[in-house]
Amino acid sequence: MDTKFASDAYRYFLIWGICASLAITICTIVDAALVGNLVGAEGLAVANISTPVFLLYALFGITIGVGANVQIGRLLGASDIHTANRVFHSQLGVGLIIGALCLCPIFFKDAYFSFLGVTKELYPLAEQYLTVVMWSAPIFVMYHILSISVRTDSDPKLAAVASAVVILTNLSLDLFFMKVLGIGIIGASASLCIAETLGVLVLLVHFIKKDRLLKLRLACPSISDVWKFVYNGFGMGAANIFGAVVMLVFNTLLLRYGGESGAFYVAIYGVIYTVSTIPAGIFEGASGALSTVTSFFVGESDVDGIFIVLRKALIVAVFSGGVLATLCAVFSNLILKFFGIRDIGAVENASMAMRLFALSMVFMGINMIITAFWQSIERAKLAGAMSVLRNCFLLLAIGTILIPRENIVGLSASYVCTEIFCTLGIVIVYIFRSSKKYVSEKYGMTGKCIECSYRIEKESMTQISEDLERICEEWKIGIKQAFVINFICEELLLNIIKYGLSNRSASNKEHYISIKLLEKDGDYILRIRDNVSLYNPFESDGDEIDAGVLKLIQKKTKYCDYQRKMIFNNLYLII
Template identity: 30%
Template sequence: MSTTSYSLKENSIPKLLLTYAGPAVLGLLINALYNIVDRIFVGQFVGAEGIAAVTLTFPISLFQFGFILLFGSGTGVLISKFLGESRPKKAEKALGTMMAGLLITIVLFTSAGLLFYKPLLHAFGAQGELLELSGEYLQIIIFGFPFAFFIALEFTCRAEGNPRLPAILILISSLINVSLDLVFMKYFQMGIRGAALATVIAQSSNAIFLLRYYLSGKSLIKIKWKNIRIQKNMILPIFSLGLAPFVMDVASSIQNIIANNSLLQSGGTFAVAAMGIIFSVNVIFLMIALGTGDGMQPIVSFNFGAKRPDRSRKTLLYAMILVSLTGFLGLIVLELFPNSIIGIFIDRNENVINIARIGLRIFALSIPFYMVQIVATRYFQALHEKRIATFFAFLRPVMLFVPIIYGLNYMWGLNGIWVSFVVSDGLSALISLVLIRKYSTKKIKTKPLWTASP
């Protein structure tokens, strides 16, 4: 038994969760930081219109990241399971299939993006100056897709027992991005194009280092040229296991499109800019939830494969406690200091500031709810309960949010849009907890999850 296998099967759950989720959360937070810094530079050097333009392109970035999750997360769960079952050759075949799938997706996605990005932005509600600014930004981002997709290797890296490398690489790429933001936007005065170019260069450097790690032979699971092909017995499980986070990301993209259109109708460019600020703050807590879920998955999947369901349950319990406490802490901070937070992004536009202040305080109430729901989705994905995980992924951003936002926007206008996030997230968290308890009691013939000893 390898050292990694022993630790996943025998070490204490809190220690394992800290070891795996800690670097994942740190890496994603650093990644979130440079996205936040992007918005700060855009807000300071381009203005409210620049923040609104970047916000309108966000659904396309989410859709693209959905494919990274489809391949990366699905392959990562499969690799963890194969390692738990002591089948490393199967894990290498899964990695090779992922690489083949990424290459095909890069060609299709980049070509489609360059051909249709303007009609898409117009469909999202961009017009006039907003359409021009968002088009300038998105076109450069699309040119970076061929490298950006290989960020999926972060998931396989964590799955093979190396959670530190992705965190280190994200730190490096973040420093590159922030430095280039300063150079391109302040000194070269490239405007919104400078922000996009800095992001592309930073993402590309991250992907190149990940590829170098695997191609240099230092990784536990090797990339073998003979395995780089679409293998039916691998691609179908990868898609099946990666479907839940993919659906969650695509559904979030749909949620963003609908929210942006509603904001444009109810509050115009200033409201979309305010949403961009709120999302920039929110991304911190989103990354904590995603990082905790991603770090939790190898532990849950390995012990699932090793016939230790009790350890899978305990991992979920600790992960839930962690994100709940973080969410409530974030809620308190955002309620107490909204003006200081908003002022970091923009300080000369009272219209945006006033809308963002109200929106941030209302939106903050949703944070603990969606953090719990994200972890629940990742848990069922790790257990290979694909239908439940996919249902959770679609539940919050589409099944609940879409009818709620239309109803509350009609009743309360702009404030109804902010409230719709709270209501849909609260309901989805409640449904998630009910299904987790039911599943734990029914499927595992031991104590329910909430009474499991630590």
């Protein structure tokens, strides 16, 4: 029972996190497939060359979003709502400033396109596609920031809904603009930008909900805030900018050494990259869920919960990576044909590259999970080093050796070798610099602390009373304080049974309550958590006796606050 809360929280955030990530992934695949089939190989090459632009926007949005929300989650876990909101408001300010700065390349398009590797033949299509995208830069940046923040504020379901809106809108408008109206590649970029805008509007709905803890306001960020956001989020966000750099270099190498087939190899690289977004989307969802839940547990100094979540995330990564790698290897020919590549000779070479790339997927998941974990427990230097090596330096070093020799097959081998080497690096860190010791020393409870879990039923009352009496005797808690602690726990449990479970469905879901007691500076802090659907006893329509008891609880404590965090109700009291 003690592991139930951590497991349930991670499972909930995982499901909706993967849904959100895969929605964006499917959006990318739909764009690539439609462009490849309706515009041709040149259109697919333009979409691939444009990928670094989207990765740049993701760099800014994810770096700021993850960096800020590592702090926000920790503060919410520690019940410091005021400071959490201050960080959130500063984050929004940074996001808007960066989004505005991302508009600058519009005014020197030729130099920007040249930097991206756009050739004379591809320039007309690239100009159509990228001009619309560049004007929408602030939307892309803010979407990432808001999505991460909404997830941290215990609403991953809405983040997934926003992603679903993006994909459905994008798919519908893609077909309408390119298939019905026949306006070509500009229709693909316009549909994506419109869809992203609607996604932002959906995310903003969260801030009118009654149970949200974060409030939508803007604040001018300080230099210190910006530095903390970048420092805490670099390990996750930097993968995007490094991905952009790698794509630029690898595209250039393929065009230079591929001869007449150079543009075709770039198109194949685009297919491989697009396919890789499926496992990456799953791993990103698993990593995001890990980061969010771990940040809360760090704020609560719940060391056991932190490592329960890590184990769950690694299991998800290894299993899903293995399944996807197998599917990718077995159906490589069909995947290539799906993207419009049907020439028999070309498919054979490209299929070999894709099967080789599939080997990297399992290791990719492990590396992404551990990077997110290091980031969430403030081992930012390790996370940053992993990101720099895995997504840039090591990959570029291997790629510059293999691509000139083996072209597209060498490119796939570069990814496989990089992921394997980074996983070996994680094993070395585990042996010599274990995170278990680091977390225990930095976040573990220093004073007296105990936590017990119980089923929410009247039969649990006796066990709760016996456990609390034993704890009070062992800790030598005064009679008055011991009575208040016992009284609060019993009355709250009765109130939840009477009103919180009155409308539960017939799903036979197991409901349970966790009572955590700790000593700090001469006071006793009591945290009572339950997994009942949204229910606040201090706002319920109980009878006069129940209302009187709850008012008495508020009067008998120095501090009393009832919050909905993650997927649980939490009562914090200082006695």
